[in-house]
Amino acid sequence: xxxxxxxxxxxxxxxxxxxxxxxxxxxxxxxxxxxxxxxxxxxxxxxxxxxxxxxxxxxxxxxxxxxxxxxxxxxxxxxxxxxxxxxxxxxxxxxxxxxxxxxxxxxxxxxxxxxxxxxxxxxxxxxxxxxxxxxxxxxxxxxxxxxxxxxxxxxxxxxxxxxxxxxxxxxxxxxxxxxxxxxxxxxxxxxxxxxxxxxxxxxxxxxxxxxxxxxxxxxxxxxxxxxxxxxxxxxxxxxxxxxxxxxxxxxxxxxxxxxxxxxxxxxxxxxxxxxxxxxxxxxxxxxxxxxxxxxx
Numbered sequence: 001x002x003x004x005x006x007x008x009x010x011x012x013x014x015x016x017x018x019x020x021x022x023x024x025x026x027x028x029x030x031x032x033x034x035x036x037x038x039x040x041x042x043x044x045x046x047x048x049x050x051x052x053x054x055x056x057x058x059x060x061x062x063x064x065x066x067x068x069x070x071x072x073x074x075x076x077x078x079x080x081x082x083x084x085x086x087x088x089x090x091x092x093x094x095x096x097x098x099x100x101x102x103x104x105x106x107x108x109x110x111x112x113x114x115x116x117x118x119x120x121x122x123x124x125x126x127x128x129x130x131x132x133x134x135x136x137x138x139x140x141x142x143x144x145x146x147x148x149x150x151x152x153x154x155x156x157x158x159x160x161x162x163x164x165x166x167x168x169x170x171x172x173x174x175x176x177x178x179x180x181x182x183x184x185x186x187x188x189x190x191x192x193x194x195x196x197x198x199x200x201x202x203x204x205x206x207x208x209x210x211x212x213x214x215x216x217x218x219x220x221x222x223x224x225x226x227x228x229x230x231x232x233x234x235x236x237x238x239x240x241x242x243x244x245x246x247x248x249x250x251x252x253x254x255x256x257x258x259x260x261x262x263x264x265x266x267x268x269x270x271x272x273x274x275x276x277x278x279x280x281x282x283x284x285x286x287x288x289x290x291x292x293x294x295x296x
Contacts, residue, residue: 074099075127077113079106080277081285081296083177084136085124087234091140093271094225095151106295137169140230154227168209168220169231176202177235183246185290196248206232207256214258218265225269233266237276241283 074092076099078085092099104113104123116125116132125132126139133142144154155162179202182195213220213228220228240263242250251260266272289296 073129076101077104077110077116077125077127078102078123079104081282082123083234083238085234086237086275086277087136087230088124088126088139088143089275090233090271091143091154091230093274094154094230095143095147097143097147097150136234137166137173137231140169140227144227152224152226154221154230156221156226164213165220165227168206168213168228171202171209172206172228172231172235176206176232180235180238180242183248184286192246196246199250200248203250203256203259207259210258210262214262219262225266229262229266233272233276236263236266236272237279237282239263240279241286244283245286 074097076085076088076092078088078101080103089101102110102112104110106123109121112127113123113125114121116127117123117134120134122134124136124139125134126142127133128142128146133139140154155165176199179195179198183192183199184195186192186195209228210220214222217223219225220232225233239250242248250256251263253260267276286296
């Protein structure tokens with residue numbers, strides 16, 4: 001079956017099978033189940049969570065089942081450290097949707113990843129009833145549209161507020177994550193210094209954005225997390241590890257008090273506890289990869 005690309009803003013690409021929309025099976029918001037599958041171990045872990053009253057609160061334990069059991073309409077390909085994959089996983093948990101997660105080895109990409117994203121061959125990829133959707137921002141909007149009415153909405157109903165949320169999401173990718181990467185792996189001191197200045201300037205700009213969007217509430221989305229919260233949430237662990245990795249303190253009690261409080265509130269959410277990696281583990285992994293000069 002041929003794959004066709006559909007161009008979206010900010011060079012986003014959605015891959016669809018013959019441009020057909022996959023049949024939608026409404027998820028069950030009352031019992032969100034997370035299935036973990038490894039490319040090297042043929043086992044799965046299921047985490048059940050209750051979202052009847054609070055979609056962010058998880059309850060229940062884990063159940064190990066043989067691969068192939070309990071088929072899911074949603075399957076996510078990602079890596080445990082990717083901020084782009086993390087934002088998708090966070091969104092799925094916020095919506096209370098069950099899904100299967102496949103950890104990818106970027107040094108030995110699976111046939112499924114290569115077939116699902118032949119254009120960029122990158123994670124994340126969300127596969128919905130066999131149809132792949134690529135690029136994290138496009139995936140978040142897809143989830144919110146297809147599962148409208150299930151769990152909290154990520155994007156606001158108001159047209160202006162939706163446009164503003166999309167603007168800040170793109171800003172995070174282009175003006176925060178891109179220079180942060182330059183700060184972390186820059187080949188020269190000049191390149192690293194340039195990345196540091198750009199990153200710090202972006203953080204201060206996001207402080208103002210949070211003030212404007214939240215209107216005194218805990219999150220960019222107000223009382224509840226929204227699109228921008230999920231997007232920035234994927235960077236939380238990396239931001240917390242920046243001082244050790246780059247010698248730079250990104251958030252300050254005097255310069256960015258709102259972002260500091262946001263990070264604390266966000267970290268207390270059950271989806272964040274389930275999805276975000278241990279900062280020390282992340283830092284050690286990043287140091288190793290930087291020393292090896294290999295891709296993270």
